[in-house]
Amino acid sequence: MVNKINELCEKYYDKIVKIRHQLHMYPEVGYEEFNTSKLVCNELKNLNLEVKTNVAKTGVIALLKGKYPGKTILLRADMDALRVNEETNLKFKSKIPGVMHACGHDGHTASLLGAAMILSELKDDLHGNIKFMFQPDEEIEGGAKPMIDEGILENPHVDAAFGGHLWGEVKEGMVGIKHGPMMASPDIFNIKIIGEGGHGGVPQNSIDPIPILSQVINTFQTIVSRKNNPLNPLVSSCCHVKAGNTDCHNAIPTEAILGGTVRTFDEKTRTWAEKTIEDILNGITTSQGATYEYEYIKQFPPLINDFSMTDLVMSSLKKIVGEENVFELNEPSMGGEDFAYLAKEVPASFVFVGIAEDENHPVVHHNSKFQWDDRNMKVLCKALCQVSIDYLNS
Structure with missing residues (x-):
C-alpha cells in the first residue's frame, strides 16, 4: 500500500499543485469561501463521492465508502485565508488585495483533495469509510464546531479523526507529533x-x-x-x-x-x-x-491528541518519511487550532508537517512574505492516506 500511495501521489501531484495555486491566487476569508468550496465540491463529485455542501455556510463534507464494512475515519482541512496583503514574488501570488493564504490552508485543502483522489482508487482495499471535511473559518471563530453541530460526525458515526498543519518551525521532510496536549x-x-x-x-x-x-x-x-x-x-x-x-x-x-x-x-x-x-x-x-x-x-478548547491514535499515526508516518524523520515535539505550541473540537469528540491526532528549508530559517506564519514549496504537500497528502488505510485495516 505504501508503494501504491507513492505511485498515485506522483500521478496526481501536478493536479494537486494546480489546485493549490488556484486557491492561493483567489483566497477567501472565513465564511466567505464560496468559490473555494465550489472548487472542492466539483473535485469531490468528479470522484463520485457522496458530497454535502453549505455545512456551516461554506463547509463541505464528502464520504468515501470502502469495499468492506468497518469503522469511519475523518480527515480534515481548513480552507480560509487571512486579511494580509501578500508581498511575495510568487507567480501565483494573491490577486485579491488585502487577502492572502498566509498560513498554508491552501496547501491543506489541496492535499486533502489529493488524498481523496488517491483513496478513491484504493477503495476496494478499504475496510470502512473515510469522511473528508473541508471547513471554513479556522482562523477566527472556528468553523469546526458549527460543522460538528450540524451532524458531520454521524451517518455514519466517526470513530477517529486526523489532520495536519504545514508548519514553518519544522524542517522539510520531517513530521512533528505530540502525545497529549498539542496546542493551547x-x-x-x-x-x-x-x-x-x-x-x-x-x-x-x-x-x-x-x-x-x-x-x-x-x-x-x-x-x-x-x-x-x-x-x-x-x-x-x-x-x-x-x-x-x-x-x-x-x-x-x-x-x-x-x-x-x-x-x-x-x-x-x-x-x-x-x-x-x-x-x-x-x-x-x-x-x-x-x-x-x-x-x-472562550475560543477553541486545548487540542489534546489521543495517545493510542497518535501511536498509530507515528507508525504510519514512519512508512511515509522514514523513522528518522518522525519525532516527538519537545513542547506543545501555545498557538490555537480548532481541530481541538474534533479531538474532544472522538480519538484524534494532529501533526506538524515541515516546510522550513532548515532549522535556522523558520517560515513565519501570518506574514505577508509567507511562502513554502509545493513539494511539501506530498508528505501531507501521503500521510492522510497512510493513516486512513492503517486505521481502517488494522
Whole structure:
C-alpha cells in the first residue's frame, strides 16, 4: 500500500499543485469561501463521492465508502485565508488585495483533495469509510464546531479523526507529533476601566483610569509568575491598550481599554485564569473608586491528541518519511487550532508537517512574505492516506 500511495501521489501531484495555486491566487476569508468550496465540491463529485455542501455556510463534507464494512475515519482541512496583503514574488501570488493564504490552508485543502483522489482508487482495499471535511473559518471563530453541530460526525458515526498543519518551525521532510496536549486554548479578554474624566491640571477632581489600568496590567504579570504553578503551562498577555484622545493633552479620559489573550492546556487552569483576572480587576478598581466591564471569550478548547491514535499515526508516518524523520515535539505550541473540537469528540491526532528549508530559517506564519514549496504537500497528502488505510485495516 505504501508503494501504491507513492505511485498515485506522483500521478496526481501536478493536479494537486494546480489546485493549490488556484486557491492561493483567489483566497477567501472565513465564511466567505464560496468559490473555494465550489472548487472542492466539483473535485469531490468528479470522484463520485457522496458530497454535502453549505455545512456551516461554506463547509463541505464528502464520504468515501470502502469495499468492506468497518469503522469511519475523518480527515480534515481548513480552507480560509487571512486579511494580509501578500508581498511575495510568487507567480501565483494573491490577486485579491488585502487577502492572502498566509498560513498554508491552501496547501491543506489541496492535499486533502489529493488524498481523496488517491483513496478513491484504493477503495476496494478499504475496510470502512473515510469522511473528508473541508471547513471554513479556522482562523477566527472556528468553523469546526458549527460543522460538528450540524451532524458531520454521524451517518455514519466517526470513530477517529486526523489532520495536519504545514508548519514553518519544522524542517522539510520531517513530521512533528505530540502525545497529549498539542496546542493551547486561545482565549480572549476585553476590559474597560471606567473612571471620571476631568482636567489634567486638577487630577484630584477626577478618577483617572490610566494609572488604574497600569496597575491592573502590572498585577496581571503576577498571575503567571506568582499565582500559577510554574510547572503548569499558562500564558497571559496584554496585547492592546487605548485611552484618551491623542489630540488633547490636558483632558483625563473617563475610560481606558485593555485587551489580550490567555493560553492554557486544560479546562481547570482555563477557568481559574478567567476568575483570577476578574478578582484582580475588581480589587484594584474598587480600591480606586472606579468600575469596570469585563468580557472573557472562550475560543477553541486545548487540542489534546489521543495517545493510542497518535501511536498509530507515528507508525504510519514512519512508512511515509522514514523513522528518522518522525519525532516527538519537545513542547506543545501555545498557538490555537480548532481541530481541538474534533479531538474532544472522538480519538484524534494532529501533526506538524515541515516546510522550513532548515532549522535556522523558520517560515513565519501570518506574514505577508509567507511562502513554502509545493513539494511539501506530498508528505501531507501521503500521510492522510497512510493513516486512513492503517486505521481502517488494522
